[in-house]
Amino acid sequence: MAGAARRRNGLVAQDRMLEEAMAAIAEDGLAALTMSALADRLGTSGGHILYYFGSKxxxxxxxxxxxxxxxxxxxxxxxxxxxxxxxxxxxxxxxxxxxxxxxxxxxxxxxxxxxxxxxxxxxxxxxxxxxxxxxxxxxxxxxxxxxxxxxxxxxxxxxxxxxxxxxxxxxxxxxxxxxxxxxxxxxxxxxxxxxxxxxxx
CATH class of the missing domain: 1.10.357.10 (Tetracycline Repressor, domain 2)
Incomplete structure (x- = not known):
């Protein structure tokens, strides 16, 4: 059960990152989107985003x-x-x-x-x-x-x-x-x- 909760939380986290990435692109353009800029918007670290996606x-x-x-x-x-x-x-x-x-x-x-x-x-x-x-x-x-x-x-x-x-x-x-x-x-x-x-x- 705890593993399932972690997976659900992981999916929510990924969706939140993707939603925020799309918002950032709409606001500032694709060139301005960096891992660190996205991390700042989310209040997390670039390493945390890399954990889910591996690369920009x-x-x-x-x-x-x-x-x-x-x-x-x-x-x-x-x-x-x-x-x-x-x-x-x-x-x-x-x-x-x-x-x-x-x-x-x-x-x-x-x-x-x-x-x-x-x-x-x-x-x-x-x-x-x-x-x-x-x-x-x-x-x-x-x-x-x-x-x-x-x-x-x-x-x-x-x-x-x-x-x-x-x-x-x-x-x-x-x-x-x-x-x-x-x-x-x-x-x-x-x-x-x-x-x-x-x-x-």
Whole structure:
């Protein structure tokens, strides 16, 4: 029983560290996040954080996994709703796009993309997290076509991949704060693209 309590406490501690890391990234940017800065925010030591994560790279990866897991639960709830496929697709777009220029999840994604080609574990983690979005989008498209809400799609997987690539591009523009591309404009552009790529019936 004591061992189980320790494991639970450890999970709580990790969640608290990841939550605080995401908050720090949103407030001060990714470059300002160091183990010592995070330790100061948490009132602990850098060594304590290293005990759980081993390195800053692993901390960042786990922070992204933690954030993606929460969004995965939101997507599961979305897919379970009794709403039309086109409404689900629109809500999927809203979940996918960053909330603004300082969205910590997207700042982590951009960092992961830059490091993944030279880091096999990071590349595998990227593919794993991407797969969840791809699978759920394919489900929405397949259901929409089957129920006569969308025009037939010859290759659902390819169309979903195309849409996700477009969303990645829009998201990067929002996070980088490029002129004329805030969340509202990105969402409008995404909706216009969806109308062309997945036309309603």
């Amino acid at each position: 790279d692993l901390l960042l990866l786990e922070a992204l996994r933690w954030s993606e897991a929460a969004l995965g639960e939101e997507r599961a709830a979305l897919l379970a709703r009794r709403t039309a496929a086109e409404r689900k697709l629109d809500q999927f777009l809203e979940l996918y796009l960053p909330r603004g220029a300082r969205d910590p999840r997207w700042m982590l994604w951009i960092e992961l993309w830059a490091r993944a080609p030279a880091n096999e574990p990071l590349r595998r983690a990227q593919e794993e997290m991407d797969r969840g979005w791809q699978d759920d989008l394919e489900r929405i498209l397949t259901t929409g076509v089957a129920r006569g809400r969308f025009a037939p799609v010859a290759d659902v997987a390819a169309r979903a991949s195309e849409l996700l690539a477009l969303l990645d591009g829009l998201s990067t523009r929002v996070v980088l704060g490029q002129r004329g591309t805030d969340r509202r404009q990105a969402l409008s552009a995404a909706r216009s693209a969806v109308e062309r790529l997945v036309p309603p019936l």
